[in-house]
Amino acid sequence: MDSSNKIEQTFDYIIAGAGASGLSLLWNMLHSDVLNSKRILLVDINFKPVNDKTWCFWDDSNIPFEELIYHTWSNLEVSALSERMNEDLKKYKYHCIRSIDYAEKILEMGKASDSVTMLESKIIDFESEGNQGIIITDQGKFKADYIFQSALKPPGLVNEKLDVSLKQHFLGWEIETNKDLFNPGRAIFMDFDIPQTDGVSFFYTLPFTKRKALIEYTLFSDKLLTDEEYELELIKYLQTKYNLKSSDFTVSRREKGNIPMEDRRYPFMYCDHVYNMGTAGGLTKPTTGYTFTRIQRHAKEIVNSLESGSPIPTKRASTYRFRIYDMMLLYILDQQTDVSIQIFHDLFQKNSFDRILQFLEEETNIVQELKIFYTLPYTPFFKSIWKMKHRIFSGA
Ligand SMILES: Cc1cc2nc3c(=O)[nH]c(=O)nc-3n(C[C@H](O)[C@H](O)[C@H](O)COP(=O)(O)OP(=O)(O)OC[C@H]3O[C@@H](n4cnc5c(N)ncnc54)[C@H](O)[C@@H]3O)c2cc1C
Known part of the structure; x- marks a missing residue:
């Protein structure tokens, strides 16, 4: 050097x-x-x-x-509390780029x-x-x-002040199967109907053809797993969800990630x-x-x-209002797995998927947000406001 x-x-x-x-x-x-x-x-x-x-x-x-754009889905599915919910998107499409x-x-x-x-x-x-x-x-x-x-x-x-520090960590396989199994028009956004042993966990499935899909085991937690632990869950999921034995598919690619949730x-x-x-x-x-x-x-x-020639923008990616929402949900994700799954269930069961995506994109207005919150269990959010009040009332 x-x-x-x-x-x-x-x-x-x-x-x-x-x-x-x-x-x-x-x-x-x-x-x-x-x-x-x-x-x-x-x-x-x-x-x-x-x-x-x-x-x-x-x-x-x-x-x-x-x-x-490599693939586009116009239908999304979420499963939670043994209920499968899917919907055709009207306002948005879900795209991926490699x-x-x-x-x-x-x-x-x-x-x-x-x-x-x-x-x-x-x-x-x-x-x-x-x-x-x-x-x-x-x-x-x-x-x-x-x-x-x-x-x-x-x-x-x-x-910087830090109260909740989780990771979204995942390992996925892109697989090719020996029979038609997937619907390439529908992405499985979150499937929570799996054992919740290491924090909030779900499977994410992006089908590219009837026989080819990327399937990821994802967790919101502070502790990473070993590759073998993620892969064991993948094997179990392919068996229970799709009835696939190891001889029924080949793994063409692995994708691994660890994204901060702080x-x-x-x-x-x-x-x-x-x-x-x-x-x-x-x-x-x-x-x-x-x-x-x-x-x-x-x-x-x-x-x-x-x-x-104007100054480079130094505004935050999220406004104060959305930072508060994120803080409350982060606190719940960190503390209460069961409640978190209930929240995701109610969110997708009682609101249109387009409205939820609009909310996640932080493009909703306060009236639309209040309508969404009305559909969710209140107590955990009040508790999280209380626990996070030192941040919420000091500018987040
Ligand atoms: C596997 C994975 C999947 C993701 N999927 C999604 C998704 O579906 N949707 C979404 O919105 N977000 C997703 N994300 C989150 C986020 O969009 C990506 O992490 C994205 O790549 C972040 O872009 P970046 O430019 O910050 O970092 P990167 O894309 O990681 O780019 C950083 C670059 O810096 C280089 N670099 C790092 N250190 C050095 C060094 N010391 N010297 C020289 N070069 C260096 C690296 O080689 C790299 O090219 C995903 C993240 C991962 C890890």
Whole structure:
């Protein structure tokens, strides 16, 4: 590593991390007539696209790459307390994009652009000097007016108030079966009708064809499982739900994840002139783990600000009202598995799926939210308000 203060090169913008958020920002910059001739440095440890994430989201007009959508479902199913509920979506559709397609497409655009320099290197840290940010990599230091980073946890994170810290952790198999089993028009959003032994647990199934599906065992808890433990549950589920023995299917791919579900605030800045994005920027919705749509919106907002010369937005991904809702539900998810399942059951049984997605996307108004809360058991929420009052009444 170069420990000198020598700056190898100066750029207008540095994008540190070429995952969902870094590549979305690059895509938006390259589509901007104002920004596409700026000198951009894109840094990542590895630029090889991999098929390791299936990003799902419901309709959003901000999604810039519709041609990358791999599959769309117009019907969702939820099972809880032995009741199966499914519904055709009217307002939304549920889409997925594969990380490999996304990376291939946007990295190709980066390679083809004269403005973009791609550096495969380990990012070590960031600092600032005067009006510029500096990225420290194992191939030297580089400077820019603005650095947008999604690679490192911001150092200020440990000082933020934290009451509930769960993880949404999962391991899934993409399987191909020897008989027709799945409905490729219906995604199983959450199947809670499984043993709830290690925290709130459910199966998530994305059927791509009648014989091919991604099936994930997912938990909301603070303790990760071993791969064998997730896989044992997958085997049991395939047996009980689909009557599949190991000889009836092949596993073509594994997908594993661990997404933070926390009530702490994430700092906007890593240091002066270095902005956090993506998961490192606190864009994950704490109660669902959904981040992808928020990443797309954030990238657009950054590009709009750079184009107009206005300050980069530093508003939180969620408003105060939705932060409170998330805190209450996080508290319940952490403390009471049974009650959590009852809440999910009542939520999906008594409200339209479109309205629930709209609520999860934080696009409902207070009247619509009160109507939703009216359908849920009150006592656990009152208890959670009491337990979380020190946060709720101090700005969350
Ligand atoms: C398996 C999985 C499935 C998910 N599915 C969904 C979903 O369906 N819907 C949804 O909304 N959200 C989903 N998420 C959550 C979230 O959308 C993703 O995690 C998303 O990839 C976050 O984007 P990001 O840019 O913050 O991070 P990443 O996409 O992880 O990008 C970070 C980049 O930084 C690079 N990097 C890290 N450290 C260094 C370093 N020291 N030096 C150099 N480079 C480095 C990495 O190589 C990577 O390319 C999922 C997450 C996972 C893990």
